[in-house]
Amino acid sequence: MIAKTVCELFAGVGGFRLGLTGSSDDWNFVWANQWEPSRKIQHAYNCYVENFGESTNHVNEDITNIIKDTIPAHNLLVGGFPCQDYSVARTGAKGIEGKKGVLWWQIRDIIIAKNSPFILLENVDRLLKSPANQRGRDFGVILTCLNDLGYSVEWRVINAAEYGFPQRRRRVFIFAFKNDTNYHKRLNNINNFKNILHDLGFFQEQFPIVEAFPSEKIELEHKLTYKDIADVSDTFKMEFRNAGIMLNGVIYTEETKPIPHEEYIISKILERNVDERYYIDNNEENLDKWKKLKGPKKINRVSKEGHKYTFSEGGMAFPDSLDRPGRTMLTSEGSINRSSHVVSDLDTGRLRIITPIEAEKLNCFPPNWTKTEMTERFRYFCMGNALVVGLIEKMGLTLNNIFQTEG
Incomplete structure (x- = not known):
């Protein structure tokens, strides 16, 4: 078995670490980086350190300033990175260069420097479809980079609620593995992509799927052919489905659906005896504002170019149903905002927002994980940025088995 050493990028308040160590206590996090460029006080990093301890390998520095060779060797690279424009360009003598500020290129540089055999990344599911005018290009660039390396x-696009977790949070998880690993050799002996996805793939053990949706063109196989990454950026277009695999440069993608799990409804994570400050029905003006935000609307607007159009959006449940998992949390959670959860309190029946502890529970963090020096507003912000820890714990169980077979 190879050493279970981990490098954690864009660590936030430690969701990947919490999940992996929940699957086994022998995961060794040799380096972690967290940097919030817009914040003078690094609340998320401070929360990470308070929960996991001080270490010279817990780094609070802009990843673009890190000399990649100084990062310790590791066998698993993890991180949830921003969804940005991944376009690249030819730059004369400089060769090919990614768009400035896009963090994917920092990940690629670390992969080049450290050559980790396994990688697990998380992103919003729109990554598979962006940009709108060249669907699939951004993910195609990422796949091309990994293929070249x-x-x-x-x-796999995973909705946490469909696998028994309390939040309807849909994210794409990307598992990459070197072509010289035993894991790759095992998959390489299978001559059918569908069999890999449905039987032996990374996600299938913990996140089982049924057969693909009955519709036209649900399966697609594509061979990556390109001159260079800039060529992919210029020309690549593909309709990526919610599951897929790229094996030896051949892409297969398929629309799948999960085997049904019992729902974990939001009422199970609600607290009792909640403080008065979380209630929203303490005055009529406040309540009317919430009703307006949550209700349907059609608003006439004029664009910067002078074009008239109608902005419309449908109504939302108000309050949120207690008999369903929670909706996707955003960084604006807890504020007077259309996306914030509003629930009927279990004790009083009055309307209120969810508490910071309830926000943590929606992501499967322990209660008061973020109760550090940060403000309550920023506790919600951190949870809006976080992933569902329970998903990573389940992936950790599969990784434990994979690492057992690597020597």
């Missing part, structure tokens, strides 16, 4: 890849 000797990796194969499996991805």
